[in-house]
Amino acid sequence: EALIAEAEADKDIVAIHAAMGGGTGMNLFHRRFPNRCFDVGIAEQHAVTFAAGLACEGLKPFCAIYSSFLQRAYDQVVHDVDLQKLPVRFAMDRAGLVGAD
DSSP, rough: OOHHHHHHOOOOOEEESOOOHHHHHHHHHHHHHHHHHEOOSSSSHHHHHHHHHHHHOOEEEEEEEEEHHHHGGGHHHHHHIIIITOOOEEEEESOOOOOOO
C-alpha cells in the first residue's frame, strides 16, 4: 500500500516480481497500475537484470523477491545493479519463519 501511494505521485515507479504477486503483495500494485507491474515468471535472475535495465532508462524499479529464491540472482545483484550503482530497490520477503499466505 505504501508503494502504491508513492507510485500515485511518481509515474516512474514500476514494480517487478517473479511469479509471486500474491505473496509479495505486488498483486495490489498490479490492480492499480497494470502497465507498471511486471511478472517475469519463475526467473529471479531476469527480474534483477530487467530491473537494472529499467533503471538505466530512468525508471524507479522496485523488485520484490522471496529471500530464499534471491540466491539464484546474487550475480545479477552484484554485477548488473550494485557495480553499476543503479537505483534498484529490493523488497525481500520470507526471510525467517513465515506462516501460511
